[in-house]
Amino acid sequence: MAWFKREKKSIEQTTPPDERRVKTEGLWIKCASCRAIVWKKDLESNSSVCPKCDHHFRLTARQRLDLLLDGPWIEHDAQLASNDPLHFVDTKPYAVRLKEARRKLGTPDAILTAEGQLSGRTVMCCSMEFGFIGGSMGAVVGEKVTRGIELSIETRQPFIAISCSGGARMMEGTISLMQLAKVSAALARLDEEKLPYISVLTDPTTGGVTASFAMLGDLNIGEPGALIGFAGPRVIEQTIRQKLPEGFQRSEFLLEHGFLDAVVHRKELKSFIASSLDLLLS
Numbered sequence: 001m002a003w004f005k006r007e008k009k010s011i012e013q014t015t016p017p018d019e020r021r022v023k024t025e026g027l028w029i030k031c032a033s034c035r036a037i038v039w040k041k042d043l044e045s046n047s048s049v050c051p052k053c054d055h056h057f058r059l060t061a062r063q064r065l066d067l068l069l070d071g072p073w074i075e076h077d078a079q080l081a082s083n084d085p086l087h088f089v090d091t092k093p094y095a096v097r098l099k100e101a102r103r104k105l106g107t108p109d110a111i112l113t114a115e116g117q118l119s120g121r122t123v124m125c126c127s128m129e130f131g132f133i134g135g136s137m138g139a140v141v142g143e144k145v146t147r148g149i150e151l152s153i154e155t156r157q158p159f160i161a162i163s164c165s166g167g168a169r170m171m172e173g174t175i176s177l178m179q180l181a182k183v184s185a186a187l188a189r190l191d192e193e194k195l196p197y198i199s200v201l202t203d204p205t206t207g208g209v210t211a212s213f214a215m216l217g218d219l220n221i222g223e224p225g226a227l228i229g230f231a232g233p234r235v236i237e238q239t240i241r242q243k244l245p246e247g248f249q250r251s252e253f254l255l256e257h258g259f260l261d262a263v264v265h266r267k268e269l270k271s272f273i274a275s276s277l278d279l280l281l282s
């Protein structure tokens, strides 16, 4: 009897199980500051700045360079890679950490050195990758920054560093700490050559990177709301036995207290650096 026998398939049966759910994963992103749900494409077209509250999302080293430089850029010292000099092991071997980070990010270490045009002027630019073991500075990062500075001197071009780092790479022990002196010495030579160095500090810039090249710019520029410091607030509170003020270690606080020269919105960063270089080189 056809009138009580279902002849057509139900909706559920006609739609294959993997197509039943609407695919939204990865399309939306939650802002860490205002908790708004933002469409990823909107965010990307807005230089990864939250359209609701202006929160600056973290960028990869490559995204940074693409945002700052005019067109395609040439990468220098792309082959430099750490060889785990101490054979260090913590919760897992350092060699395994390196391998995983390299596979995930497709770069041999936590920094890219690029030569390209910034508003028509050739510059040398080092950009740090936080995703690579917290953007930590080991021998390779130190060496690449130093070589970047030396290339600047050789070619008489301004040097720009974009920091995004948790500090020195503990898995390389003293070798990572030696980078502080090496990079600082190279910057002193750049200064003697009267070539400008602009340091851009993004969220986060801490530890050995703050203690060396990030704070040595002719101009030190912070991104809005970026965490910038040497030791973490908890360590400082325990050491000085005092409560720290509100917004301590954020760009705006540091600007107010003379540690930074400017806090610049990501969308204005390129034009700000371009006019600063005009001024410094005139």
Ligand SMILES: [Zn+2]
Pocket: 031, 032, 033, 034, 035, 036, 050, 051, 052, 053, 054, 055
């Ligand atoms: Zn927001």
